Amino acid sequence: MDNRRTFLKKSGLLLGAALLPFPSCIASSQRKLGVALVGLGYYSRDLLAPALQQTDHCELRGIVTGSPEKIPVWQKKYGIKDSNVYNYQNMHEIVNNDDIDVIYIVLPTGLHAEYAIKAANAGKHVWCEKPMARTAEECQQIIDTCNKNRVKLSIGYRMQHETNTQKIMTWAETKPYGNIKNVISEAGYNGGTINPWKLKKEMGGGAIYDMGVYSINAARYSTGMEPIAVTATQSTQRPDIFTEVDETTSFKMEFPGGIIVDGKTSFGQNLNNLEVTAENGWYYLRPMQSYSGVQGKTSDGLVLPPMKKNQQAVQMDDDALAIINDTQVLVPGSEGMKDIHIVQKINEAAATNQRILI
Incomplete structure (x- = not known):
């Protein structure tokens, strides 16, 4: 199996060959890139939009929404021009808007493929929230469309832009505590209202999609390897609510x-929680996927203090610089697709109660 470094090199070569030349709308590297958010729910409203105010290389310039009542609120707060406001029916018209360089898809998972493809066909670079899509086939369609239109694609795995997570990824290669033996990777939450779409199978709902990709991706980056097989069980304590998904x-x-x-x-x-046990020691991140405060410790007493910068701001600046400098994005579509392929195998393993090869 290829290790992570080889995997990223291969991904970079494949994508790099497909992504030249870039659209003329970003010919000048001296200005910030204009970002349009597609979907103005909680994550856009409370996290991405505020984070964009802290970035150095991009800024919020446009919105795409199906809720007309949200438009004046966003325009007043962020100074968004009328010409940079779109709905889901006319989003394709962004192709004619040089203010917008990047379209960030922040919709329910079941809609990611449809609107990421629309964004790429509009000639704009695509940032797509995780999980990338419902199926690996949809992921491949997004990748193919971005390649065809010579635009960059980045998946919103903010943890891979976080400093302590990056240290864990480095240790998968350098093995400072010897060969890795076991890993515990857990992500979930309890309390509060669950967004209704997260209870719908056709929308990509369920814990394994929403939070499970954190556990799966962490398993991969903490080992630097790809899994070969999986077993799984799924359950619910609230069968009246979880009628379609786990x-x-x-x-x-x-x-x-x-x-x-x-x-x-x-x-x-x-x-x-992410815990790694190796031959000569252990280390953990706890919490490992919170919006802030990701921190950890090692068996020999090394403390991994939280990153002070806003995670989403760092993520978006990293992705903007990849566009400006024409370099490989940190988390390409191939990375998101690998996790969705594993999600599908986990669901198959749970449904059949069998060990499934990946």
């Missing part, structure tokens, strides 16, 4: 060299 999924991922990752994700339990 509330809790527990899974085991088998990696080369006998490494076992115990994964768990839930809408009914607070889970936020």
Whole structure:
């Protein structure tokens, strides 16, 4: 199996060959890139839009929404011009708008493919929130469309832009505590109202999609490997609510060299933990996927203090610089697709109660 470094090199070569030349709308690297947010729900309103005010290389210039009542609120708060306001029916017209360089898809998972493809066909670079799509096939369609239109595609895995997470990724290669033996990777939450679309199968709902990709991606970047097989069980304590999707999924991922990752994700339990046990020690991140305060410790007493910068701002600046400088994005579409492929295998394993090869 390729390690992570080889995987990223291959991804970079493939994408780099497909992404030249770039659209003329970003010919000048001296200005900030204009970002349009598609979908103005909680994540856009409370996290991405405020974070864009802290970025150095991009700025909020446009919105796409199906809720007309939100438009004046956003325009007043962020000074968005009338010409940069779109709805889902006329979003394709952004092709004629040089103010907008990047379209950020912040919609329910089941709509990611449709609108990421529209964004790419409009000739704009695409930032797509995680999880990337419902199926690996949809992920590939997004990748193919971005390549065809020679635009960059980045998936919103903010954790891979976070400093302590990046240290864990580096340790997967350098092995400061010896060969990795076991990993525990858990992500979930309990409490508050669950967004209704997250309860719908056709919209990409369920814990395994929403929070499970944190556990899956962490398993991959903490080992630097790709899994070879998975077993899984799914359950719910609230069958009246979770009629279509999983509330809790527990899974085991088998990696080369006998490494076992115990994964768990839930809408009914607070889970936020990444623990790595190696031959000569251990280390953890706890919490490992919060919006702030990601911190950790090692068996020899090293403390990993939280990053002070806003995670989303760092993520978007990193992705903007990749566009401006024509370099490989940190989290390409191929990375998001790998996780969705594993999600599908986990669901298959849970449904059949069998060990499924990946």
